[in-house]
Amino acid sequence: MSNDFPWFNHYPEGVPHELNPEAYPSLIELLDEGFEKYAGQPAFTFMDKTHTYRQIKDHAYAFAAYLQSLGLKTGDKIAIQMPNCTQYPVALFGSILAGLVVVNTNPLYTPREMKHQFSDSEAKAIVIVANFAFNLEKVIGDTQIKHVIVTGMGDMLGFPKKQIVNFVVKTVKKMVPAYHLPGSVSFSEALSRGKAATYTKPDARINDLVLIQYTGGTTGVSKGAELTHRNLIANMEGISLWFQPALKYDIPRKILGALPFYHIFALTVNVFAMMKLGFHNILIPNPRDQKALLGDLKKHRIFIFPGLNTLFNALLNNEEFRALDFSTLKITVSGGMALQAAVAERWYEVTGCRISEGYGLSETSPVLSVNPVSGGQQLGTIGLPFPSTIMKILKDDGQWGAPDEIGEICAHGPQVMNGYYKRPEETANVFYTDPADGKKYFKTGDIGLMQPDGFFKIVDRKKDMILVSGFNVYPNEIEEVISQCPGVLEVACVGVKDDKSTEAVKIFVVKKDPNLTEEAIRAYAKENLTAYKRPRYVEFRDDLPKTNVGKILRRELKES
Structure with missing residues (x-):
């Protein structure tokens, strides 16, 4: 990549201009490296129950063997529909280890939205939290789903807490409406069967599809972004390089898992990046429950806090939050929506940690740009393009914009999707080929500009x-x-x-x-x-x- 891009002058010390999106043959090798490197370290804590990387590996491989025992083949689609709980990474990692393509689904979707995603993706299996199984019952007959694994929120908490939590959720709080899904299997039973089954490593390749991540659907029909092993490995490499300057502190690397993992931001920063960096995820199933969230923040001194403007703003208006000890908080990253200056300034006053705002989309795995995390942040910008990423401004006249000229933000890089699943026309509409060098650029739909120093700003969504x-x-x-x-x-x-x-x-x-x-x-x-x-x-x-x-x-x- 050319050294002419102005953002290179502001890269954090030690961060290279380029990364290797083929550092691993597939995500399977990345997962195995993390399982081995951090085997005895804590990986996930949910409702005070902690699992190590080794324990997650054992469960994930058992789940992978179970999926293969069902006759599911490499490339088959499996939907995962649950909030942040330990079962999520086990199901995610297990599905990847089995060679399946994951369809990441919001558990709060209506039956109509579920039907669309499951039918569109051609999912053959699903892992779903029991709370929302009644919605699946309404639409499963209109999908290709043949295998249903149902999990209770407490399924991985051990005896007797598993039984207590599942009883309270279902019987006391009445959060599990009655459902009838003949042939469904419990998550616990799937793991048990998987331990007795034989696992075969699939022939997963770097450019194979591994994730269908649906766009929000707030402006029309939800579309599935096709993300490959290469796309996600590129983002993992980028995140691990970008975080390095802030990893010099010898303190536990606890990362708050408050944003939902079915969203691409948290999926990437919390779940996949941890396998590179050995993070310890503190899982929060419902970040809007401030009482429960604050309880976990009091127990765990967080090192990395991924969030978004509304979450930061809500917490800053809570006296208990403002009274917490933030001495271990070294990285705060913001994405998902615009970070307001008033919120960012108050966050720094309260926590002593500056927010590094970043930018990305489901179609880009997601990170395209981010502010430095160890100093040099520019409030009001979305930071600098990631290594191996080129961002440009496309003006209405079809020409590339000069610094400070406004236009549509376009991006070229190894994290950019192949296209939308089964939607060639819509795929063609969101890519622009530069006639000068033949590079394909993804048109983000966001209006912005590049400052002379290489930092980018978003002005607004084109459609808004x-x-x-x-x-x-x-x-x-x-x-x-x-x-x-x-x-x-x-x-x-x-x-x-x-x-x-x-x-x-x-x-x-x-x-x-x-x-x-x-x-x-x-x-x-x-x-x-x-x-x-x-x-x-x-x-x-x-x-x-x-x-x-x-x-x-x-x-x-x-x-x-």
């Missing part, structure tokens, strides 16, 4: 841009400004139809101060925003609709 009397208004900017207005807890901005100016700016505000008025917000906007950017409409809400990951659903607000 608001057109006011011919002027482009970017919701991220409005939210960034209004979030700093005294008394505002959360804010979301959308465009609404307007006969005079095409669209008008509308904001939805959750109050931090109950005495906050619309007049105060308008006065703040007048002081900080030019006239066409100021909100025409202000609506107060008790809360804002969010995805399970915590992203604010602008589309839902726009349609309300």
Whole structure:
């Protein structure tokens, strides 16, 4: 790769310009290396039960043998649908070891959404938490799923805690609606059978499909990004290189597993990267349960905190969180949505650790760029492109943008997907081939710019841009400004139809101060925003609709 790119001048010390996306023949070898290297170290802690890397390996290989005993072949699809619990990595690693393609699925999906993903991906098997098995019952007849493994939340907690937790979840809290799935097998039974079965290492190759990661589907039909062993290995290599400068501290590498693993950000940073770096994941099944989350944060002094703006903001407004000991917190990484300056500044004041905002998509495995984690972060940017990654700005006229020119962010690198599963036309629409050198660039749909120093900024999502009397208004900017207005807890901005100016700016505000008025917000906007950017409409809400990951659903607000 050419050394002409300005971002290389700001790379953390020791981080090379290029990485090797073929450092392993497949993810199987990466997993085996981690299992062996960190065998006796803690890997996952869930509800105070800790499993070592060796124990996870034994369970994963047993699960792989069980899947093979069912007659599932290399390349067959298996859906995994559960929150963060120890069964998740066992099922994930076991499926990969068996040579299967994992379909990562949100457990809170409706039957309609489940049916679409399972049918579209042609999944033949599924591992699902019992809480949501009743939804599977409604649609399984319309899918190709033949093998169902059902797990209770406490299945890997050991006797008697397993029995107690599963009883409380099902009988006391009534969180497991009745379901009827003939022929289904419990997760515990699958592991038991797998221990008696024979495992055969599959012929997995570097460019084989290993993960179908569906896009959020908040703007249309959910599409499955085809990710290969090579794509994910590239991101693992990049993450491990990027984190190295901050790994000099001789303290336990506990990483908070609060973001759901069915989301590509946490799947990559928490679950796969740990196999390279020996992280100890503290699993949080429901990050919105602040009482439980704070209980775990008091027990475990976290080293790495992956999160997103809404999670950081919620915790910063909790007195118990602000009183915690943050002396071991050395890395905080943000993704998934724009990080607001007010939140980032408060986080640093409270924890003493600066947030490193990054950027990526399901289609890019996910990391494309990130700020340094050991100093040199630039607030308001998404950082520097990863090693072996080229990012450029494509202007409306089809030309590459110069520094500070605005356009669509495009990326070329080994982490970029092959395409969308069974959707060649949509795949073709999101790639641009540079006529100068023939390189294919993924068009992200995000509007941004590159600073002269090589740091990138996102201006907004292309589809979220608001057109006011011919002027482009970017919701991220409005939210960034209004979030700093005294008394505002959360804010979301959308465009609404307007006969005079095409669209008008509308904001939805959750109050931090109950005495906050619309007049105060308008006065703040007048002081900080030019006239066409100021909100025409202000609506107060008790809360804002969010995805399970915590992203604010602008589309839902726009349609309300």
